[in-house]
Amino acid sequence: MSKSSTILQVHDICRYFDEKEVIHNVSFQVEEGDIFGFLGPNGAGKTTIIRMILGLIKSDSGTIKINNYDIKSQFLNAINKVGAVVETPTFHENLSGYQNLLLIKNLHPELPKSRIDEVLEIVGLTSRAKDKVHKYSLGMKQRLGLARALINYPKIVFLDEPTNGIDPQGVVQLRELIVQLAIEEKITFFITSHILHEIEQICNKVAVIKGGHLVAHGYVKDLLSKEVETVDIVTEYKKDALKLMKPLDFIEDMVEIETGVRVSLKTGHSGELNKLLNNHLQVDYLIPVHQSLENVFFELTGGGKNE
Amino acid sequence: MSNLIKNELLKQLLGGKKIYIFMAAIVFFNLLGVFELNFVDIEYTINAQNYSLYMLATVVLYVLPFYVILVMTDMITTEYVQGTLKDTLLHPVKRSSILASKLIALFILIVGFITFSLVTNYIFGVGFWGWGEQFVYEDPNYATGIVYSSTEGILRTIGGYYISVLPLTVFGLIVMYLGFLFKSSGVTVGASFGLFIILNAIGGMFEAVRPYLFVSYFRELASVVFFEATTYSIYVSFIVLGIYGVVGFAFSLKIFNNKDIFY
Ligand SMILES: Nc1ncnc2c1ncn2[C@@H]1O[C@H](COP(=O)(O)OP(=O)(O)OP(=O)(O)O)[C@@H](O)[C@H]1O
Ligand SMILES: [Mg+2]
Numbered sequence: 001m002s003k004s005s006t007i008l009q010v011h012d013i014c015r016y017f018d019e020k021e022v023i024h025n026v027s028f029q030v031e032e033g034d035i036f037g038f039l040g041p042n043g044a045g046k047t048t049i050i051r052m053i054l055g056l057i058k059s060d061s062g063t064i065k066i067n068n069y070d071i072k073s074q075f076l077n078a079i080n081k082v083g084a085v086v087e088t089p090t091f092h093e094n095l096s097g098y099q100n101l102l103l104i105k106n107l108h109p110e111l112p113k114s115r116i117d118e119v120l121e122i123v124g125l126t127s128r129a130k131d132k133v134h135k136y137s138l139g140m141k142q143r144l145g146l147a148r149a150l151i152n153y154p155k156i157v158f159l160d161e162p163t164n165g166i167d168p169q170g171v172v173q174l175r176e177l178i179v180q181l182a183i184e185e186k187i188t189f190f191i192t193s194h195i196l197h198e199i200e201q202i203c204n205k206v207a208v209i210k211g212g213h214l215v216a217h218g219y220v221k222d223l224l225s226k227e228v229e230t231v232d233i234v235t236e237y238k239k240d241a242l243k244l245m246k247p248l249d250f251i252e253d254m255v256e257i258e259t260g261v262r263v264s265l266k267t268g269h270s271g272e273l274n275k276l277l278n279n280h281l282q283v284d285y286l287i288p289v290h291q292s293l294e295n296v297f298f299e300l301t302g303g304g305k306n307e
Numbered sequence: 308m309s310n311l312i313k314n315e316l317l318k319q320l321l322g323g324k325k326i327y328i329f330m331a332a333i334v335f336f337n338l339l340g341v342f343e344l345n346f347v348d349i350e351y352t353i354n355a356q357n358y359s360l361y362m363l364a365t366v367v368l369y370v371l372p373f374y375v376i377l378v379m380t381d382m383i384t385t386e387y388v389q390g391t392l393k394d395t396l397l398h399p400v401k402r403s404s405i406l407a408s409k410l411i412a413l414f415i416l417i418v419g420f421i422t423f424s425l426v427t428n429y430i431f432g433v434g435f436w437g438w439g440e441q442f443v444y445e446d447p448n449y450a451t452g453i454v455y456s457s458t459e460g461i462l463r464t465i466g467g468y469y470i471s472v473l474p475l476t477v478f479g480l481i482v483m484y485l486g487f488l489f490k491s492s493g494v495t496v497g498a499s500f501g502l503f504i505i506l507n508a509i510g511g512m513f514e515a516v517r518p519y520l521f522v523s524y525f526r527e528l529a530s531v532v533f534f535e536a537t538t539y540s541i542y543v544s545f546i547v548l549g550i551y552g553v554v555g556f557a558f559s560l561k562i563f564n565n566k567d568i569f570y
Contacts (some may be wrong), residue, residue, distance in 0.1 A: 003406065016463060023375070028427065051567075051569075054397060055396070056393060056397075056566060056567070056568040057569070058567060059566035068544070069343055075399075076399040076400075076401070077399075079397065079399055080399045081395065086393065086397075089391030090391055090393070090394060090570075091391065091394075092318060092322050092391055093389075094321075094322045094323055095317075095318070095322050099321060102317070103314050103318070103394075103395075104394065104398065106310040106311070106313060106314050106360070107310065107311070107314075107395065107399070107400055108397040108399075110399065148394070192397050206362055211530055
């Protein structure tokens with residue numbers, strides 16, 4: 001494989017809505033071949049940033065380049081090899097799935113009509129192509145949206161909460177399809193989600209956004225190998241446990257959970273903690289929490305609540 | 308660009324029943340004319356040759372302005388709010404081309420309706436009165452009307468029908484601009500309809516301003532250009548319509564280019 005090159009470059013973008021700064025100096029980049037997870041709780045600014053990248057809403061400052069073309073000054077080139085589903089996909093509901101795709105194919109005169117059948121096949125909608133879209137289920141609309149995003153042989157595809165409205169089985173299929181397209185068609189993916197476990201297996205890189213600030217950005221494996229581990233202390237005496245652990249300098253964070261207290265601590269100190277706790281109060285269990293991206297995400301975004 | 312126009316026509320032809328409803332409305336009004344003429348005394352002969360011309364004002368004043376309002380509202384406000392305008396904007400097309408193709412598609416649709424109305428009127432004319440001997444034009448200056456040769460009368464009628472497409476298309480540009488101002492299709496329709504009524508009322512009250520209102524030309528442009536009615540200058544007519552058109556397009560483009568697409 002040739003050496004990776006930057007396909008999306010977001011540099012220092014800001015956006016205000018009614019005097020309120022909703023996106024604060026966000027910068028990141030996506031390399032060709034990445035499956036890039038863009039994570040954040042509701043209202044964090046994921047959709048706003050996608051819309052800014054795609055030129056639908058303007059940034060107040062900063063620059064965005066797709067394929068090295070500036071989205072503002074070289075829009076036609078920048079957008080040419082892009083596919084996108086922004087929020088829930090929208091269609092002309094009184095037209096069929098096929099006709100909706102035809103409308104988009106017409107915007108790329110170089111594409112043959114057979115490309116419509118191809119993308120319908122990819123998402124498994126061939127048999128329903130002639131039905132009007134208002135008869136489609138939400139999951140079918142998501143798939144038709146994906147078909148539409150693929151029609152122009154994009155180099156990068158943006159999917160905004162693609163699992164929204166899809167059943168668990170469908171989510172698995174979608175994940176497999178994304179990986180397959182990434183490998184076979186060499187498509188770079190930019191996927192936003194607030195439901196982490198649905199995409200964490202397939203992303204190689206992630207950025208985490210909270211309240212319009214980028215709080216983490218990098219390879220999934222680097223984020224996971226942080227020097228922190230998480231354990232759940234199962235005990236009835238939550239208050240006492242909290243008080244006891246407060247002065248300990250290897251504790252990074254503590255939150256009360258239903259069964260006790262969840263603590264993040266520097267790796268290698270859990271034995272020490274265990275001894276200390278057992279000497280002072282009754283602890284039922286100490287359960288190490290499997291370190292997944294989800295825990296990192298919760299740490300970074302403070303339990304998923306925005307501000 | 309031709310593909311964008313094709314898309315707009317496709318959406319209008321396949322995406323709803325509006326076309327058929329308005330075709331039915333045109334048939335209805337044109338039949339109403341037949342019915343009316345059987346009860347009203349007029350000073351000159353009506354036959355297939357001049358019935359189309361007699362009915363032109365009805366179609367361009369009472370039917371097509373509403374079609375223009377509904378289609379342009381569809382093309383701008385409805386598409387924006389339902390999110391499909393965004394879907395077009397995610398592809399390599401200029402916003403100015405999108406606007407131009409919506410306008411051209413509207414123009415083509417109006418030409419279609421004008422043709423449909425013209426043809427149905429000749430059919431109804433022949434059906435109810437027969438072809439007739441001569442073409443009589445009801446000139447407001449002559450109580451009995453003036454006579455043209457059949458060929459000349461028919462050519463002038465055809466010209467009158469198609470020239471009326473121009474002011475209706477200009478109205479489309481005004482509705483286009485209004486369509487960008489509002490986030491509800493109902494409000495765009497209401498505002499456009501209100502504007503149409505108010506301008507007509509102002510024209511009704513103040514004769515002197517009439518040549519400067521685009522709504523006057525729905526009906527009058529045909530007689531200004533093809534029947535030598537001298538009340539409005541032909542130059543003023545085109546300049547006025549041109550200004551409305553250019554300003555309407557420029558304002559629409561400016562608002563569209565600066566618009567953040569939230570849907
Ligand atoms: N048109 C607007 N006017 C004012 N504020 C807006 C507008 N659009 C978005 N916002 C604000 O910008 C912030 C980010 O919203 P955005 O939709 O980008 O979040 P998100 O991360 O996509 O959330 P979700 O997970 O719910 O989709 C929110 O605080 C929202 O209220
Ligand atoms: Mg969102």
